Amino acid sequence: MPDSDDPHVLAAAIVGRCDDIVTQNLKDFPTETLAPFGIETQQPDDFFRNQLSLAPGLVCSALRKVCARLKNPPKDVDEYLSILTQQGLVATVADLEQFADLL
Numbered sequence: 001m002p003d004s005d006d007p008h009v010l011a012a013a014i015v016g017r018c019d020d021i022v023t024q025n026l027k028d029f030p031t032e033t034l035a036p037f038g039i040e041t042q043q044p045d046d047f048f049r050n051q052l053s054l055a056p057g058l059v060c061s062a063l064r065k066v067c068a069r070l071k072n073p074p075k076d077v078d079e080y081l082s083i084l085t086q087q088g089l090v091a092t093v094a095d096l097e098q099f100a101d102l103l
Contacts (some may be wrong), residue, residue: 010034018039019040020042077100
């Protein structure tokens with residue numbers, strides 16, 4: 001592993017029988033290191049978009065719950081989606097527009 005702080009992430013993915021490691025730090029998880037374990041990397045935006053396409057109701061319900069738990073300070077849905085956009089989930093937030101009534 002290129003970063004000595006990351007082997008535990010790969011170990012957890014192996015033990016947990018994960019298919020993907022979701023990270024924005026793709027350079028520290030090279031394909032040639034992960035491939036023997038059948039593990040790939042995915043950007044968070046791609047991961048959440050995939051989850052949304054598979055189970056939009058569950059994803060929207062989870063987002064509602066997370067938003068409702070934000071208390072200090074409280075955030076409405078639009079503020080929460082703005083935070084997700086700032087964190088790089090631009091395509092996910094764009095896809096969520098069609099589910100605005102579920103949020």
